[in-house]
Amino acid sequence: MKNGLSWLLLSLLVSANAHAQLYKWVAPDGKVSYSDTPPPSSIKKVEEKNLSSSGPVGSGLPFELAAAVKANPVTLYTTANCSACDSARSLLNARGIPFTEKTVNNNDDIARLQQVGGDKQLPFLTVGRNKQSGFETESWNTMLSAASYPESSQLPSSYRNPAPQAAAPKKAVEQKASTVQNHETPSDSLPAAGNAPPGFRF
Incomplete structure (x- = not known):
């Protein structure tokens, strides 16, 4: 019992300092449990995961939020000069x-957006396997709540989302460009500089 208490105290200290350990175990009745504190000593098989090493999006998050991120990661597709995209980003941050x-600014980005199920309406949100084109506060909040995201922010004050990246990775774009190097691309298929891709609506 004394050893068990010492282990519990040590785990709590580690958890406080590193946002730390997630425990998964299966009870005798078959129920799977997740907790940021160690399971009862009667449980023999326990899986441990250090949340701080789970990647940039899930690093150092409170238990409930980390579990939602792992089960239903959120990806936002945006483009330049898009007020609806700004509103969508503000909702997620708030x-x-x-x-x-993921930013959509050229034909390769558009192709990637369509691959993941998007259409020509931005912003486009994915929450796990669920998808939503266009920004609507109520439907977005409903989708996030259904994915077990907390209703109000639990993010640590030091948390920062990863920097936006192109929907189509640059390396893939360069490889594609090299294969069509001797072919002329019709000018009307390219997005106008500083504007949304052609045909898109907000």
Whole structure:
């Protein structure tokens, strides 16, 4: 019992300092449990995961939020000069939703957006397997709540989302460009500089 108490105290200290350990175990009745504190000593098989090493989006998050991120990661697709995209980003930030942002600014980005199920309406949000084109506060909040994201922000004050990246990775774009180097691209298929891709609406 004394050893068990010492282990519990040590785990709590580690958890406080590193946002730390997530425990998963299966009870005798078959129920799977997750906790940021160690399971009862009667449980023999326990899986441990250090949340701080789970990647940039899930690093150092409170238990409930980390579990939501792992089960239903959030990705936001945006483009330049898009007020609806700004509103979407503001909602996610205000609610404390960790998310990855993908920007859509050229034909390769558009192709990638369509691959993941998007259409020509931005912003486009994915929450796990669920998707939503266009920004609507109520429907977005409903989708996030259904994915077990907290209603109000639980993000640590030091948390920062990863920097936005192009929907189509640059390396892939360069490889594609090299294969069509001797072919002329119709000028009307390219997005106008500083504007949203052609045909997109907000």
